[in-house]
Amino acid sequence: MADAHAVETVDLHKRYEGGSDALRGLTLHVPAGSIFGFLGRNGAGKTTTIKILLGMVRPSAGRATVFGLAADDPAASVEIRRRTAFVSDEKDLYGGMTVAEMIRFTAGFFPRWRDDLEQRYLRTFELPPDRKVKALSRGMRTKLALLLSLSRGAELLVLDEPTAGLDPAMTEEVLQALVGHAAREGMTIFFSSHQIAEVEQIADAVAIIDRGRTVVSGALDDLRENFRRVQLVFDGEAPAAAFEAPGITRVRRSGRVLTVLSTAGAEPILDRARALHAVSMDVVPVTLKEIFLESVTMEE
Amino acid sequence: MLLRPNPASGVPIYLQLMEQVKHAIETGALRAGEQLPGIRPLAEELVINANTVAKAYRELEHEGVIELRHGAGAFVSANSRPKKATEKLRAGQTVVSDAVRKLRERGVTDDEIRRLFEAELAGVVKTGEPRG
Numbered sequence: 001m002a003d004a005h006a007v008e009t010v011d012l013h014k015r016y017e018g019g020s021d022a023l024r025g026l027t028l029h030v031p032a033g034s035i036f037g038f039l040g041r042n043g044a045g046k047t048t049t050i051k052i053l054l055g056m057v058r059p060s061a062g063r064a065t066v067f068g069l070a071a072d073d074p075a076a077s078v079e080i081r082r083r084t085a086f087v088s089d090e091k092d093l094y095g096g097m098t099v100a101e102m103i104r105f106t107a108g109f110f111p112r113w114r115d116d117l118e119q120r121y122l123r124t125f126e127l128p129p130d131r132k133v134k135a136l137s138r139g140m141r142t143k144l145a146l147l148l149s150l151s152r153g154a155e156l157l158v159l160d161e162p163t164a165g166l167d168p169a170m171t172e173e174v175l176q177a178l179v180g181h182a183a184r185e186g187m188t189i190f191f192s193s194h195q196i197a198e199v200e201q202i203a204d205a206v207a208i209i210d211r212g213r214t215v216v217s218g219a220l221d222d223l224r225e226n227f228r229r230v231q232l233v234f235d236g237e238a239p240a241a242a243f244e245a246p247g248i249t250r251v252r253r254s255g256r257v258l259t260v261l262s263t264a265g266a267e268p269i270l271d272r273a274r275a276l277h278a279v280s281m282d283v284v285p286v287t288l289k290e291i292f293l294e295s296v297t298m299e300e
Numbered sequence: 301m302l303l304r305p306n307p308a309s310g311v312p313i314y315l316q317l318m319e320q321v322k323h324a325i326e327t328g329a330l331r332a333g334e335q336l337p338g339i340r341p342l343a344e345e346l347v348i349n350a351n352t353v354a355k356a357y358r359e360l361e362h363e364g365v366i367e368l369r370h371g372a373g374a375f376v377s378a379n380s381r382p383k384k385a386t387e388k389l390r391a392g393q394t395v396v397s398d399a400v401r402k403l404r405e406r407g408v409t410d411d412e413i414r415r416l417f418e419a420e421l422a423g424v425v426k427t428g429e430p431r432g
Contacts, residue, residue: 035349176347183340183350200307204349221312221355281419285310 006188012062022048024212037199040209046192085149095134112153121147159191227286228266317356336374
């Protein structure tokens, strides 16, 4: 039963009626117990993917599994949703209820409800139990929605843009709660975002998708170690063609200067550059933001 | 004692943490036998992934800097010798000043020397040597 991956998709396709392709071969491997950042521009296919995982949308082709269960099988999907908590961008809350009523109402649906977690997050998030939901600020509402999902005792937490519209202090509070929760409960957190900074801060694995396809994925530390930008200066015209090789995603030439982006470390580039008698070599690490920008523009 | 790592620096967070722990030992902020913060509290305090903290501790144990005692936590190794690191650095300093002096004698400018060092170091980073 224990699966190394909490979520997996293989060559997932989704064509909506009217012919728009939301997903065009999306492959994802989300390790169990990870905090997984799901990055992409608006319209890249993040929300469609989440909907497929939760059985709200059927894929046109390909495979999607959660806990090893097929997401498009109705019986399996019930099981998936029992073990998965989901916070959408539009939080599903009832404005007329107080915070305490909203909590009791939600708890009634979940036999594995954790009173200890409910109390913990009520304190951590400083939520006023007697206030009506409609009188809560946007940040408070997000925290309430998080409390409701974190207290469910779920094995997988799916968050769609969890910090959208929050100020930096509240964002930090939410990230801290997620990091602490994942560590204590050993659960998997799958969150979509276009806030690269927060993904970079708390995720241990990421996927960057663009136009319905995965363009970069893996452990964040591996990406940080393997992505390198190398700037080479030559005596004469820079020999761009010599640097076209596997693992080299981009070569830019500007006169005597050649900038090479590598996904396989800088060593092969430096070797070649030495052989070609480069007069100067500079290697700089590449940030996730740069990886993101390079990846999503690659197919332009 | 440990500071917030900079996630946007491009350097893996676990490496930043490792450097911080080593630095704390070198400066005496952490001493042999002393306990390091637990993985979960530290992850929460620094708002980073607990797996990342665990990885940093594992690597530090592998290098002999700390000891992970089952159930008890992480402790600075009794045989981690911060003085050695200082001596090593001092000896290295002599080599560097010697090299710099010779390069200057050959008319290489300071800017050029800096670039030469950086290019050389960039090659070292790739072979897996930790950055100092």
